[in-house]
Amino acid sequence: MRRWVLLACVAPLVVGCRARLEQNECQLLLDHYVELLLRDDRPKASAGEVLRVQQEARQKAAFDPAFGECQSQVSRRSFECAMKADDANRLEQCLL
Secondary structure (H helix, E strand, O other), X not given: OHXXXXXXXXXXXHHHHOOOOOHHHHHHHHHHHHHHHHHHHOOOXXXXXXXXXXXXXXXXXXXXXXXXXXXXXXXXXXXXXHHHOOOHHHHHHHOO
């Protein structure tokens, strides 16, 4: 009986940890990566410039088959790690 109670308590946590990413989360990940890359390349880039480059990246990603696999290929754990990254190298490490 205790085993079933434990399983009932733990199962939602396991499912929550493995929940697939939503499409908007893939977009957020792309935006974050683009911002980090741009900040490395052009530290004084304005918010408007960052937004413009993010929009361009989204347009290109819409036609990229690899980006289309984001939801099935990026784990929740990797996503959370990447979103906390403060530089592009760290973000990339999270996705390996």
